Amino acid sequence: MRIAWAVVAIFGARFAALAWHYPGQDADLSWQQWLGQRVLTLHHIPTQLGFETFTANGARWIPQEWLFSTAVAATLPSGHFYILAIVTALAGVCALAVTAWRAHRRGASTFATALTTALVGFAMMQSFGVRAQVFGWALLAIIVLLLDMESPLVFLIVPLTIVWANVHASALLVPALVAFWTLGTAIEDRGWSARVERNVLLTAATALAVFITPFSWHLPAYAVQLQTSAIRSAISEWQPPDLTIPAFFAGLLPLIALGCYFGIAAPRERWRDGMLFAVTVCLAFTAIRHMPLCALVIAPMVAQRLSNAIPQHARLNVVLSERFSELLVIGSSAAAASAIVLTLSHVPAIAHSSLPNEAVAKLAAAPGEHKLYCEDFAWCSMALPKKNLRVFLDGRCDPFPTAVWLAYLDVEKVTPRWSGVLDKYSVDAVLAKAGRPLAQVLALRPGWRVFYHDTGYVVFVRDGVRTAER
Amino acid sequence: MKGRFSAAIVAFAVATAFISIGRALPEFFVQLRDPNLFGGRGATWLLHTFGFSFVLGSCAAIAAAALLLAAWRTRLRGASDWHVGLAATFIALCLVGRIGVSLDPVAWLCIAAICLLLDRDDVWSWTAVVAITAAWELVQGGATMGALIVTLSVTANLIERRRFDAVAARKAIGAVACIGVSLVQFHSGIFSAYGAHALYLDSLLGGAQRDRLWVGAISAQDLGFAAIVVVAGLYGIRRRERLGDALLFFALLVLSLVDARNLPFFGIVAAPIVADALASYYLERRQRPAGSLAAYGLAFAAAAFAFIGVITAVEPKSVVWPRPTVAPLLSALLHRPGAHYVLCVQPRWCDAASSLKTRALSVVLDDRAGISGPAARKIQGDVANAVGNWQDELRRSNVDGILAEQNDRLVSLLRAGGWQSSISAGGAILLQKVTGQ
Numbered sequence: 001m002r003i004a005w006a007v008v009a010i011f012g013a014r015f016a017a018l019a020w021h022y023p024g025q026d027a028d029l030s031w032q033q034w035l036g037q038r039v040l041t042l043h044h045i046p047t048q049l050g051f052e053t054f055t056a057n058g059a060r061w062i063p064q065e066w067l068f069s070t071a072v073a074a075t076l077p078s079g080h081f082y083i084l085a086i087v088t089a090l091a092g093v094c095a096l097a098v099t100a101w102r103a104h105r106r107g108a109s110t111f112a113t114a115l116t117t118a119l120v121g122f123a124m125m126q127s128f129g130v131r132a133q134v135f136g137w138a139l140l141a142i143i144v145l146l147l148d149m150e151s152p153l154v155f156l157i158v159p160l161t162i163v164w165a166n167v168h169a170s171a172l173l174v175p176a177l178v179a180f181w182t183l184g185t186a187i188e189d190r191g192w193s194a195r196v197e198r199n200v201l202l203t204a205a206t207a208l209a210v211f212i213t214p215f216s217w218h219l220p221a222y223a224v225q226l227q228t229s230a231i232r233s234a235i236s237e238w239q240p241p242d243l244t245i246p247a248f249f250a251g252l253l254p255l256i257a258l259g260c261y262f263g264i265a266a267p268r269e270r271w272r273d274g275m276l277f278a279v280t281v282c283l284a285f286t287a288i289r290h291m292p293l294c295a296l297v298i299a300p301m302v303a304q305r306l307s308n309a310i311p312q313h314a315r316l317n318v319v320l321s322e323r324f325s326e327l328l329v330i331g332s333s334a335a336a337a338s339a340i341v342l343t344l345s346h347v348p349a350i351a352h353s354s355l356p357n358e359a360v361a362k363l364a365a366a367p368g369e370h371k372l373y374c375e376d377f378a379w380c381s382m383a384l385p386k387k388n389l390r391v392f393l394d395g396r397c398d399p400f401p402t403a404v405w406l407a408y409l410d411v412e413k414v415t416p417r418w419s420g421v422l423d424k425y426s427v428d429a430v431l432a433k434a435g436r437p438l439a440q441v442l443a444l445r446p447g448w449r450v451f452y453h454d455t456g457y458v459v460f461v462r463d464g465v466r467t468a469e470r
Numbered sequence: 471m472k473g474r475f476s477a478a479i480v481a482f483a484v485a486t487a488f489i490s491i492g493r494a495l496p497e498f499f500v501q502l503r504d505p506n507l508f509g510g511r512g513a514t515w516l517l518h519t520f521g522f523s524f525v526l527g528s529c530a531a532i533a534a535a536a537l538l539l540a541a542w543r544t545r546l547r548g549a550s551d552w553h554v555g556l557a558a559t560f561i562a563l564c565l566v567g568r569i570g571v572s573l574d575p576v577a578w579l580c581i582a583a584i585c586l587l588l589d590r591d592d593v594w595s596w597t598a599v600v601a602i603t604a605a606w607e608l609v610q611g612g613a614t615m616g617a618l619i620v621t622l623s624v625t626a627n628l629i630e631r632r633r634f635d636a637v638a639a640r641k642a643i644g645a646v647a648c649i650g651v652s653l654v655q656f657h658s659g660i661f662s663a664y665g666a667h668a669l670y671l672d673s674l675l676g677g678a679q680r681d682r683l684w685v686g687a688i689s690a691q692d693l694g695f696a697a698i699v700v701v702a703g704l705y706g707i708r709r710r711e712r713l714g715d716a717l718l719f720f721a722l723l724v725l726s727l728v729d730a731r732n733l734p735f736f737g738i739v740a741a742p743i744v745a746d747a748l749a750s751y752y753l754e755r756r757q758r759p760a761g762s763l764a765a766y767g768l769a770f771a772a773a774a775f776a777f778i779g780v781i782t783a784v785e786p787k788s789v790v791w792p793r794p795t796v797a798p799l800l801s802a803l804l805h806r807p808g809a810h811y812v813l814c815v816q817p818r819w820c821d822a823a824s825s826l827k828t829r830a831l832s833v834v835l836d837d838r839a840g841i842s843g844p845a846a847r848k849i850q851g852d853v854a855n856a857v858g859n860w861q862d863e864l865r866r867s868n869v870d871g872i873l874a875e876q877n878d879r880l881v882s883l884l885r886a887g888g889w890q891s892s893i894s895a896g897g898a899i900l901l902q903k904v905t906g907q
Contacts, residue, residue, distance in 0.1 A: 233686075240684035243727050244674075257723070260699060261716055263706015266751050278700045285684050285696060305706075414856075414879035437856040437879040444886040 002326050003114040004100040006333035011121035012093040013337030015128055017344035019085035022130040024353030028395040029072055029130065031381035035063055035396075036073025045214050049399055052383075054371050054390040055407075055425060061399035062215050062222040064169040068132035081130075088130045091138040095292075096121055098141035099299050102148055108303035109312040110320045116258075116303040122251030123295035126288060127237065132168040133289070139164045141296050143174060144276070147181055148300070150195075154202060161209035165219060172223045173283075173293065175207040180279045184265075184272030222398070230405045231397055234377075234412070237289040245288065252291045255302050256281055262305035264298070273301045356457040357382060359431055363452065363459055364389050370461070373422065375412055375432040375439075392427060414441050428462045476555025477541035481534040484562050484569075488530035489781055491569050494792050496821040497837050498572040501610075502791075503824045506655050509573040509609035522571075522792070523785035527778035529575050536578035536738060537561050538770060543586045544742035545759040547710075549749035557745035560701075563694025564737025567681070567730060571791075573610040574734070580606040582738050584616050588623045588714070591637075596644040604651040613652035614668035615735060620648040622721055626714035670729035672840025677850030679817040679837050681730035691733050695726060698740050705747040715743045794822035795896025796873060802893055802900060803871045804830060812871040813864075815854045815880060819873045819898055834869065856883055872901040 023029055039045055045066050049059045063069065075084045100117040108116070128134060143157050157174065164171035182199035189196055213219050232238040241248040259281075265274025276297050284294035310316060319325055344350050356379050363370060364386035373392040374380035381395035393400050393408045400408075407425065410417045414437045422430070430448075432439040434456055442448050442460045452459040502510040516525050537558055544557040568574055580602050587595040587602075599620060607613035624645040628638055652668075673680035684692050707715050722736040749756060796819045803810050804826070813834040814820035820833035835842050835850040849867050852860040856879055872889070874880045876899045881891060889901045 240682065242682065243724070253727075256699065256703070257720055260702035260719070260723075261706065261708050263702075263704065263709060263747070265704040266706065266709075266748075274704045277703050281700060281703060282696050285692070286688070410877075413877065414882045415877035416881050416885075417877075418882060435857070437883055440856065441879075441882050441886055444883075 001100070001104050001110070001113065003110055003320055003329050004104070004117045005097070006330045007114050007117045007121065008093060008096045008100060010333050010336050010340065011096055011118075011124070012089060013340045014125070014344070015089040015092040016086065017341045018128060018350065019089045019130050020082065021345070021350050022085060023076065023081060024355060025350070026129055026131075027355050027376075027378040027381045029076065029381075031384055031395045032065060032069040032072040033076050034073075034381070034384040035066065036069035036071065037077075039066060039070050040073055047215075049396070052390060053392070053394065053400075055392050055404045056400045059399050059401060061396065062169075062218050063396070064213075064215070064219060064222065065132045065167070066214065067166050068135070068168070072130075085130055088134050091135045092124060092128055095124070095134075095137040095141040095296055098138070098145055099296050102141070102145050103300035103303035105145075105148065106300055106304040107307060107312075108300065109307040109310055109314070109317045111310055111314075111316050112303040112306040114320075115306070116255065116299040119251050119255050120292075120295045120299045123247050123255070124292040125251070126245060126247030127292055133170055136164055136168045136170045137292055137296060139167075139171075140173070140293060144177070144297055144300075147178070147272075154198070155205070157202060158205045158209050161206045162212045165210045165213045169219055169223045169226075170293075171210050172220055175203055175210065176279065177276060177297070178203045178206050180275035181272050184270075184275035187271040187275075188269060226398065229398070230402050230409075231400075232287075234405070234409060235397070238287045240286060241284065241288050241291055247291055248288075252284060252295050255295055255298055256284075258302045258306055259298055262302070262308065264301050264305065270301070277301060354456070355379065355382065356431060358454065359452050359457045359459050360386070360389070363429055363431075363461075366451070370429045371425065371427050372429045372431060373408075373411060373425075373427045375430070375436065377408060379431055392425060412438065414438055419445065430460045432458055432460065434458045474551045476551055477538060477558040480555065480558035480562050481537045481541070484537055484565060485530035485534040485777060487566070487569050488533060488571075489526060492526060492792070493570045494794075495568065495570040495572040495574070496794055496818045497574075498570070498821075499791070499794060499825040500821045500836055500838065501573050503827075504611065507573065507609065507611045509576060509611075512609070513571075513573070517791065518789055520782060521785075521787040521789055523787065524778060524782045526571055526785075527781035529571050530781075531774035531778055532575040532579050533565065533569075535770060535774070536575060536582040537565070538766075539579065539582035539586055540738045540742055542759070542763060542766070543582070543589060544745045545757075546586075546589060547742065547746040547749075548756045548758060549742075549745050550752070550757055553745045553749040556748070557741040560694055560698050560741040560745070561734075561737040563690050563697065564733045564741070566690040566694070568734050576610045577606060577612045577615065578734055578738055580610070580613070580616060581619065581735055584619060585718075585739055585742070588620065593640065596640060600644055600647045600651065603648040604654070607652050607654050612668040613648075617645075617648040617652040618669065618721065619718060619739065621645045622717040623714045626712075626717045630713050667838050667840040669725060670731050671725075672838070673729040673731075675839050675847055677817070677835060677847040677852075677854060678839030679835075683726065683730050683733065691730065694737055695733060698737065698744055699723070701744045701748055702740070705744065705751065707743055707747050709747045709750050710743075719743055791825065794819075794825055796898045797822045797825055798895045799873055799893060799898060799900040800826055800831060800871075803902065804828065806902075810871055811867065811869050812873065813850065813853055813869045814873040814898075815875060815878055816873075816898075817850065834867070853880070856880060861887065870903040873898045874901060875899070 045063055047061055049056050049061050051057060071084055075081045096117060099120055100113055103113040103116055139160050143160055146154050146157050161171055161174045164174065182196060182203050185199050186196045210220055211217055243249050259277055264277040265271050280294040280297045283290045360382045369388045372380060372383055372389050377393040377397055378395040380391035380393060383389040383391050384394060393404060407421045410421045430442060432442065434453060439458050447463050448460045449463055450458055451461040501507050502514060504510055513525055540561055541554045541558045544554045583602050584599050587599050603613045603616040606616055624641045627641055631638060672678055683695055707719050719740045722739050725732040726736040800812065800823055803812065810831045812820060812823065812831060817835045817839065818837055820836040823831055823833045834846050839847060849863050852858040852863055872880060872884065875897060876894055881899060881901065884901045885891060888904055890904055891899050891901050893900055
């Protein structure tokens, strides 16, 4: 198990380094901070989009990440973001460590536990950030551990689901997982048994638990509606995993392959495992953001089956269990963890902000009110606190009506309707990535001029719009 | 009900799907003009002699035969009729995305036959494997897939036996022969390019045509892929202690993730393996097949002749291939005198250029990215995504026609740059460079 802890430490170092520099990488923190500040000052959660947007003012909004946003608002402006960064990294570490412990509890060998823990770590890397869903990963790891334990403690899943539902809407996964677990139990017990009865009760309780949020039934309805939403096509995390993504080919795919090779359910009549394997693997193929969830659930099962082929008394595991080997691995891991922290802190893409902070600030400093369209909707999140900027679409994305989304995509993809959309919504400022098609076509379009540009971004404004430079 | 005809019913459904869809795959028009593929010439001769319905019916019958061979392979492993039906269903789901007239069904039949013969282990079978690989290469050009499968199977066998004896030597010779015959190109062509294209590895190159699973709405082929993976995960392909099964399963799994056009091969190879793994848990239901393959083959041939005969008789006789949907756009370009160079945002659209049979029109890139040069792929990648110095590249390469989606960013960008859009068809629009630009 010590080897697995060493693996966890390496990934923990990477998580911590990424989390530390995260504010410069993700524009979503801006709207989360803005939302959190409204919660802290107004003492209620907004449920409608406001004047900050000119396309969907008054649209219903389910700010499912309200708790996390409050944490962002409580730490980021006061310079204490490092606390949230460390807590998020610890949540990632917790998810990994609990998964490793789950494998160990199942009797997985040293090698199998360490290998599968490393694979889970890789699978988590693509989506890791100071984000609400990382806390969901930790909660998921604990929930499946409780399911594994098959003790009265299993009902702790209900309060954990309530916590998860208030952190992130992905909590809706819990009733589905517990239902499939129950189905597996019924197959194993060949009918209705005390275990099945308990698990049915648990399924019902978790299904009710996701309603215990400030949004009551609106949260499950929102999560279901999101599955068919037009916005999915515009968000990279909702795209299916691909072989070109390291987290998939070096993390999740080997786990699935090992599962397929050894068999999860039938060889040991573990249909509870089999059901979870089936549902999470199918889920993982649909979206990149589901990869860590699948890896966390199936890794201990895979480790257990792998241990049948390479048991604890096998030479490899005996060598790994020797004190010298352990010291060697732990020492190497400590060195690797230090190297990761030091190296990542000097990688320009991570250590320096890649966001258009200055472009937004310059536009906000210009006189008058501006209706801003951002090529990447997340950038517009940075404009939310600016009183004179109103946005077309921002990182909150979910509450914007489908018509607005389609209009946004028309401009982002520069379809033949792009200029008509900008005219229709009276957009007078566009923030685009320099050199990209939108910037190219705006440069050629009469009636638009460059207001600001740097190496990465360019802001166009309509001719006739009053700005400081005119 | 013993499920005896379940696989046959699924095979009939697949054949019927061919007829009801009644299209030709875009790649087929490239295959028709490829001098290395004799299947194209054969298809053209069949078209002129018997008509399109006959070719369509033949493709349907060959696809059904491939499915039934895979089902027979499942049966030979001791699976019950219902498990065979399950394997056939998985295969059918995997085929859905590639249903249409092309030379692909020939490849499916070849791979099903090779897998069946690899499960047997005698001199006759190995001779037949080499012969099938050679025929496959000549007819469809994708025998690299067959050579890969044979090589993996032999490698697995060597690992399992842990000794190189006469049997291993015979298999190694067979594998080398398969690799050798898959290199045969009668009319030039770079092997590595053809080989990579046969496995669709070239789809990973920048600018290349690539079909992916799970993109957009969940499709039947996504379900087929997921079903095979999930059943393998539940039951474990290690169950039968055959390393060859595992190697083939994982190699084809990865190739399917590389490009969805490999999915039918994954289905044909992997579905019998997982159905066998599943069936091995229900010993009381295990059965050995009754009757001989030859007898079943004869019965199938009779049914196939009847099927093709009916289709040919009832459908109006047409001696031309169905026109690709974007072909009118390319034809419109030919109204202008001189040679034309066309870029298609979706390289697959440019396959239609092969159907026009003219030297006045050439394309930057079609389906076969591996056969084209890196310069063409760079132009394709840069222009299709409108990145880098794409406008300069477009000028330098003398591209005078572009096929783009009607909502594509290129339409706006090129119109702003003085290009004209004239006509549209099949979701694509033709943009032409204004003369004198």
